[in-house]
Amino acid sequence: MVSKIETPALVFDQSELVSLLGLGLIAREKASVKVLYAIKALALLDVLEIFAPHLDGFAVSSPFEARLIKDSFPGAKTHFTSPGIRPKEFSELCTLCDFISANSLAQLKSFGSVIGSTKSLGIRVNTKVSYVSDCRYDPSRLGSKLGVTIDQVPQLLADSPTQVEGLHFHSNSDSENFHELLDNVVALINAIPKWQEVKWVNLGGGYLLEGVSLDPLVEAAELIRARFGAEVFIEPGAGLVRAAGYLIGSVLDTFEVDGKRIAVLDTTINHMPEVLEFDYQPDVVGHLDDGPFEYVIAGATCLAGDIFGTYRLPTPLEVGQRVVFREAGAYSLAKAHRFNGVNLPQVGILDPDGQYRVAKRFDYHDFASFWKSND
Numbered sequence: 001m002v003s004k005i006e007t008p009a010l011v012f013d014q015s016e017l018v019s020l021l022g023l024g025l026i027a028r029e030k031a032s033v034k035v036l037y038a039i040k041a042l043a044l045l046d047v048l049e050i051f052a053p054h055l056d057g058f059a060v061s062s063p064f065e066a067r068l069i070k071d072s073f074p075g076a077k078t079h080f081t082s083p084g085i086r087p088k089e090f091s092e093l094c095t096l097c098d099f100i101s102a103n104s105l106a107q108l109k110s111f112g113s114v115i116g117s118t119k120s121l122g123i124r125v126n127t128k129v130s131y132v133s134d135c136r137y138d139p140s141r142l143g144s145k146l147g148v149t150i151d152q153v154p155q156l157l158a159d160s161p162t163q164v165e166g167l168h169f170h171s172n173s174d175s176e177n178f179h180e181l182l183d184n185v186v187a188l189i190n191a192i193p194k195w196q197e198v199k200w201v202n203l204g205g206g207y208l209l210e211g212v213s214l215d216p217l218v219e220a221a222e223l224i225r226a227r228f229g230a231e232v233f234i235e236p237g238a239g240l241v242r243a244a245g246y247l248i249g250s251v252l253d254t255f256e257v258d259g260k261r262i263a264v265l266d267t268t269i270n271h272m273p274e275v276l277e278f279d280y281q282p283d284v285v286g287h288l289d290d291g292p293f294e295y296v297i298a299g300a301t302c303l304a305g306d307i308f309g310t311y312r313l314p315t316p317l318e319v320g321q322r323v324v325f326r327e328a329g330a331y332s333l334a335k336a337h338r339f340n341g342v343n344l345p346q347v348g349i350l351d352p353d354g355q356y357r358v359a360k361r362f363d364y365h366d367f368a369s370f371w372k373s374n375d
């Protein structure tokens with residue numbers, strides 16, 4: 001099957017998507033939280049259509065994302081937060097979104113002046129609880145642009161007791177430990193005087209769902225309900241899609257340089273940009289730690305560092321052979337680009353009955369129209 005797929009391709013296994021969705025629904029049930037999907041991870045409509053009937057809505061971070069949800073799922077609830085909003089977008093966002101978490105005091109004022117009574121306004125909080133070792137990905141970093149600091153919250157709630165109805169934080173990245181979320185919740189509760197109330201608390205995303213204990217999430221949600229009587233939301237992105245996606249490339253060339261065997265593929269790390277951004281090596285199907293054939297598996301572009309990594313395989317790679325990278329479902333297509341004119345990967349869905357179907361194909365005309373001026 002894999003050898004028949006036209007490459008480069010990003011393939012989503014529908015059964016795996018459904019089982020990740022199932023984990024989200026178990027978290028919803030056990031912790032009595034509402035579960036949103038953060039579409040920044042992957043906004044493919046085929047995937048959103050699978051999620052929409054089951055989840056409690058979507059988390060969006062721009063007017064385009066908000067419009068995509070309103071156009072495609074008019075009844076769905078949307079939560080919005082972003083540090084960057086253009087002046088003309090405040091009213092539009094209030095029309096498109098149901099829950100809005102202002103990122104700053106200035107945003108709070110701007111949203112507050114245009115938001116209608118059917119929508120709910122909150123504030124994004126930097127809890128200052130930090131578990132992300134690389135500060136580039138740490139929303140709680142010193143001097144973070146993401147949210148007002150936790151010490152500002154009591155004053156802010158006192159200044160606008162009726163207008164600020166919710167609190168939002170998102171403070172982690174790919175964590176497999178909901179104790180870290182619990183620590184954030186404890187910090188939040190401790191920072192806010194007992195008499196101050198909110199109607200909802202959104203705990204953000206940043207947690208993976210496979211094989212993790214949900215007990216600390218259950219405890220965090222119970223603490224919030226006991227303290228505020230508030231509705232609790234989580235908004236995972238990667239946790240609902242990453243493990244269901246595979247990037248597939250074909251070997252174009254193999255050669256040896258400085259004693260290293262190189263295999264050049266028809267895909268590139270630009271189809272999985274977090275390989276470079278996060279400086280990590282994606283897993284390859286078939287790699288064995290003691291495999292006899294070692295390869296530097298490289299992408300097709302002119303960038304010397306367009307390299308997926310060094311892998312050990314049981315047999316030599318042949319030209320035309322497929323190479324499959326795992327865990328490619330989140331932030332790959334959303335961040336992919338056509339550097340060097342290398343086309344974007346075809347997007348495919350593997351149906352539960354094993355049938356492969358192409359959901360999206362890009363071609364030269366997409367590339368040319370990107371570079372052509374509008375007139």
Ligand SMILES: Cc1ncc(COP(=O)(O)O)c(C=O)c1O
Nearest residue numbers: 038170174205206207236237238
């Ligand atoms: C505000 C907010 N919510 C949710 C998410 C989703 O995070 P993840 O994909 O790590 O679960 C992000 C990711 O950046 C975010 O910034």
